[in-house]
Amino acid sequence: MHTLEAGARERLLTHCDFSKGPYIAVVHARAKLNPGMRKSEEFMLRTILRSAKDIKKYERLVSTMRAKGYNAYGYVSVHARAAKPALRIFLHTLLDKVYDVITLKGERRKSAKKHLTPNRIHKEYITALSQKGCIAGERYFMIDIDTKDPDTYCDCFNKLQSIAEKDKKNYNKDRLCYDTIIVAEYESKNGYHIITKAFNPNLMKMEDVEVKPATCNPMLFLEYIQGATV
Incomplete structure (x- = not known):
């Protein structure tokens, strides 16, 4: 069986609050990761994680994908499911x-x-x-920064700071700092995934930055999976 990378295991254990409900883990073979694969040939393997013990179920999906020889990304749902x-x-x-x-x-x-x-x-x-009506708890946004460029990263954080300050009625008036809107942040394969409280996505218009609201069922990056070679 595939041994989960330390960073991916820690991310699952840190991110998933199983007291809220189960999470969905996905291993997605994407065309851009597999030379010769068409977009229409992409596929994914999915499983339900109901507790920390179920991480083994995700590991089995990764092992299956590797055995098929496909490169893939591993993800987990941002939200617990109802x-x-x-x-x-x-x-x-x-x-x-x-x-x-x-x-x-x-x-x-x-x-x-x-x-x-x-x-x-x-x-x-x-x-x-996975339906948008089956989210447990508060609904969050996920900001997908598709670059490691530090200037883009800093500009994104500054915009979030500005958004929090302009929307004082929704956030802690005494602590107008990053943690008033940012719930968590993680590094992805090509950039960063930032989980935030809901805000007006029109205020976050930036190149290489995509705002994914809860209704889009955002998925948090876990790891890059390299397919086994014959």
């Missing part, structure tokens, strides 16, 4: 698929049955858990 609304979405989807199996005939019925295998059902639940 199981009750996800269950409602999942059951609604499942009933639709069962209805198709009952009512359809011939080849269409055979095709519908393929969606009711244990593996496909599990994937449907993860998809439900």
Whole structure:
């Protein structure tokens, strides 16, 4: 089994507050990491982390990806997920698929049955858990800085400082400093991921900087995974 990099393991343990709910871990084989792969050929492996013990489930995904020979990135959801609304979405989807199996005939019925295998059902639940209406706790933004340039990094922090000062009603009036809006910050493969409280994203217009609100289901970078060579 893949041994998780110390930095990735520490990031998972630091970031994930399992008392809020489960998190979704993803291993994503991207075209830009794999020469010859088309965008349409990208794929991902997903699992649910309900406790620190489940980190082993993420490690198994990484091992599977490496064995396939693909380079990939590992991610974890910024937000803990809310199981009750996800269950409602999942059951609604499942009933639709069962209805198709009952009512359809011939080849269409055979095709519908393929969606009711244990593996496909599990994937449907993860998809439900990933919906924007299934966030547990406060909704955060993630700022994706796609460069290691120190000037861009500093400019981003200065903008966040300015945003916090202009929005005093939402943040601690006595401590108008970075921690009034910034929840956590991590280094990514090509830059930085900064988790913040919600703000007006139009105030953060910068080159190489993308603001990802909670509704976009932002994913926090964990590690770069190199596929095994034959």
